[in-house]
Amino acid sequence: MSTIDYRIETGTEGDDPSFDARMSDLEQVRPLPRISIHAFCESNAMLQLMERCGQDRRMAKVSLRINSGSIDAAANMFATVSTPNLIILETATEPRSLLTELAPLAEVCDPSTKVILVGKHNDIGLYRELIRNGISEYMVAPVSMPDILTAVSAIFVDPDAEPLGRSIAFIGAKGGCGSSVIAHNCAWGISSLFSTETILADLDLPYGTANIDFDQDPPQGIAEAVFAPERLDEVFLDRLLTKCSEHLSLLAAPSMLDRAYDFETGAFHPILEILQRSAPVSVLDIPHLWTDWTRSVLGEADEVVITAIPDLASLRNTKNLLDALKRLRPNDKPPHLVLNQVGMPKRPEIAANEFCDSLEIEAAAIIPFDAALFGNASNSGRMIAEIDKKAPAAETFSQLAHLLTGRVTMKKARRGGLGKMLAALGRK
Template identity: 75%
Template sequence: MSAIDYEFEKRAGDELYPEERVATGDLESLRPLPRISMHAFCISEGVQRVMEQCAQDRRMAKVSLRITSGNIAAAAAMFGSTPTPNLIILETDATPQALLGELAPLAEVCDPSSRVIIIGRHNDIALYRELIRNGISEYIVAPVSMAEIMAAVSAIFVDPEAEPLGRNIAFIGAKGGVGSSTIAHNCAFGISSLFSTETILADLDLAYGTANIDFDQDPAQGIAEAVFSPDRLDEVFLDRLLTTCSQNLSLLAAPSLLDRAYDFDRSAFQPLLELLQRSAPVTVLDVPHAWSDWTRTVLGEADEVVITCAPDLANLRNAKNMLDALKKLRPNDKPPHLILNQVGMPKRPEIAPQDFFEPLEIEPIAIIPFDAALFGNAANSGRMISEIDAKSPTSETFAQIAHLVTGRATVKKPKKPGLGKVLELLKRK
């Protein structure tokens, strides 16, 4: 078989085989893989598709993956003249009696530190034991799923004794001014107080962030020092940048100054977000309403995404575009959560909630009514809604959102609706 190989690059906007979605429950417990090199040799279209799906997953963001159409002999021939990667995945249809013989030429050229996973056709315990005795890391019987491959790789390269990673929950508005930051701040406060969980609120809007105002804080340092000095980032440095807002809530505040331009490349926030995951069980990310390389990267790699909308046509269009884009960025994750905010504003023409969500084919996790007095008093006093009126329906709604985004409650699976009159409005636009 001739070897056809290519480097697999994860690109925003690519979507491979959407009909082959994997069960998100099998993947949510897996940690992101470390910076390793992988080379997969596939002889069937099915395994090649699974490997391509793996390459699209956010947990593989640091992995350098190469996929080759070829068998074990092709791998031995290639590595006779090139260094072997950290992990080799080999698909074979060889019989148990012939498999070890096929592996012998590869063993002669393979670096002793390289790990090998074999995908075979025979469910044979004796073969499995023999392969493990001969240094093979794992043997999987085809057909294989993406979750099986990811779990096998994780078992090899992720330390089971390592501390569990925290969850990053990203909040973003479908349009500016829809209250995404207010919701993010109240949810961060709710998570920290309801569950007595150490929570970090990171305000990623460096130019116009309002988290410091909402919590009545004026820190001298914050997220700007972390982003512009990645070489200094460690737990001690982060601790100096954090401001205590309540017993279990810490704030990484934005400078909210216009003394410089805040243009970032796609990976600018990655070192910080990884450190935050190691530092607290929950990090709430207040993401500004923008669509750039870095915001797209943050949203693509977050554990949960929450989109806040207001009930008008521009928000509907933007929400639909964001849902479509995030589905491509996160093909193996559940869809973002949607919140409809500022519903019932006096004298403002609005799209009814049912008509708003019908063309999106997704149910909201919360519908928050417009309440100028309640939100205005909270904002002007630097307090959260539950501190102003703990018994208000809005305060209860924020508590429910905190349960949902942290996985402590589930949303009923919505019935799949048809397209309504709002979609027709969009078409006319």
């Protein structure tokens, strides 16, 4: 049995015509609840596939145990221990013998345990017989990761539940590259262009600028949520939000240094879950830090945007971010790259095409340096499109809003050489 390799390596998607379709399938799968799963794999391919499933961000709450073995091995194990919420079984057994082989396992399974069977025989009669006898799903090999995750989701995620909103995380490749400005303008663009309820969460608690950029002075914000997770629900969140426009709300940072802001890995998980249930789009403005909690937030977001400026430090840091996020998010699309402050007078810089070719990635947007436009917007507490709708930057933010909400498809990544700048840095 063969399985699909879901490793995402920059530039390789062009070799696989089904890449975009598979990524689209994965994007439709909702995060799974806190359940326990035991998988019993007869082949190395299935074993590797389940390991890949376990690395996926949608399985973050799932307790997964992967075993090499058959249906008999599962029956022997659960004769002495309680069964999990779900058992996934791979089998090559002939249809006429399959129910007989399943009988010992059925005797030791808890009534609430679900079973997914992956077999080699495409037989509608067998499928009906298995479903009639309590098997939750029968899948014909070879199966892919979206197949497995979709099947598990169909069993444990309520189809009548409210759809979850999408989260878009913005992070800068270095300090001062303008990631927050990009995040704020994209949030405003998504909310105004599509009349979509959007929440902008400023996660830079000591130095966040969202309140300044939107000319707000809220008495409460994200600090009250992160330091009192036991109080957090939709009602409490609503009290913490500040209305910036008809469809945009702000979860502001305190921007004060009256305490230390040291957070554990999962400190922002409750907030992200509430945000997903509260609005169709959440924009996460992440500070230029590399900590357990920032890695966790980046790993959970539906989309990631890296903002860089065209210099050597940004090139190095962007490469490191792309590599780290590939490991954190092995089954997701690569992050989007925004190249900002391009063409600053008297500043030596790397040409935009060389910057992108060095990383083997296409820039989602290239924003020219315009001190007057961005300075006026910042000082007046307005967004770029509010200052000048016809400015090239305003059009760029509009295009980004379309891209990040899935209203347009990004062009294929460039297939150029490594580039002399990356060669100078040294490929890891």
